[in-house]
């Protein structure tokens with residue numbers, strides 16, 4: 001089976017590429033910038049030039065491809081690129097996939113998309129889900145919650161840099177996941193016929209409230225966090241006037257998905273079935289505390305190395 005990964009340079013896409021190569025798939029990556037994507041080539045992937053905003057570049061990338069894994073997205077706070085990449089670009093991709101007789105199209109959506117038509121990214125995600133289902137291309141859709149990787153910027157770095165952490169007042173639980181585990185589900189779906197033409201709510205085995213994540217980071221960093229609380233109703237009010245994505249990057253990163261992710265849904269009820277279908281034991285998944293622990297250990301080692309290098313440089317100057 002030969003795979004075309006779109007968004008291979010991204011947070012999730014690179015994990016998909018790495019694991020697919022390890023499993024022996026032939027992996028081609030549609031990339032906009034060969035230099036930026038050179039690490040994918042070093043791993044063993046084939047790079048082809050393509051840009052979802054340039055529809056004519058898509059069909060040549062699909063020659064000889066069996067399955068598409070689309071992990072691409074624009075920056076959610078830029079409405080124009082959202083329209084060009086996540087809407088028009090994906091429509092062109094679906095059309096090209098139909099012509100190329102693609103046997104599986106994996107698309108990453110988000111939780112509760114149909115309930116948030118007022119949020120541009122959610123509207124286009126829902127629209128693409130519908131178009132894909134109507135396309136007759138065999139598909140698998142994963143509706144995701146947040147990534148562990150995003151929590152570093154949201155919690156760990158502000159604590160380390162003594163900056164405020166913005167959280168909502170509501171204490172709702174969110175099941176974040178490591179992108180390595182999402183990639184595992186994604187690749188497993190290609191081998192399980194039951195996953196054809198299905199939509200899965202993919203969530204981690206444990207849910208977290210923001211206060212628990214803050215406590216964890218405080219312990220690991222040995223520093224207290226400065227927490228700023230924003231009531232969810234203020235967030236909703238502001239979003240109604242300005243749209244989520246006009247918040248400053250810092251706040252929007254933290255809060256843009258707060259409402260979406262904290263909306264009650266039944267995905268946790270189906271989590272058990274999901275693991276069974278994919279034959280993945282929840283204990284195999286990376287836990288958030290282990291993920292943060294590894295991050296802080298690596299960071300502290302790096303800081304020690306920098307200190308050591310500085311001392312050596314000073315010694316050399318004295319000599």
Ligand SMILES: NC(=O)c1ccc[n+]([C@@H]2O[C@H](COP(=O)([O-])OP(=O)(O)OC[C@H]3O[C@@H](n4cnc5c(N)ncnc54)[C@H](OP(=O)(O)O)[C@@H]3O)[C@@H](O)[C@H]2O)c1
Pocket residue numbers: 006007008009010011012013030031032033036050051052053070071072073074085089108109110111144145146147150
């Ligand atoms: N992050 C989350 O918490 C979250 C939550 C729910 C769902 N998701 C979904 O999960 C998927 C992966 O998200 P992510 O956070 O891993 O994304 P990401 O890190 O922002 O990466 C986006 C990727 O899309 C590529 N891309 C952007 N514009 C493109 C274009 N015009 N043509 C071709 N490629 C283009 C980028 O390539 P360049 O390197 O060239 O920029 C990059 O490889 C997305 O569908 C996202 O909506 C994410």
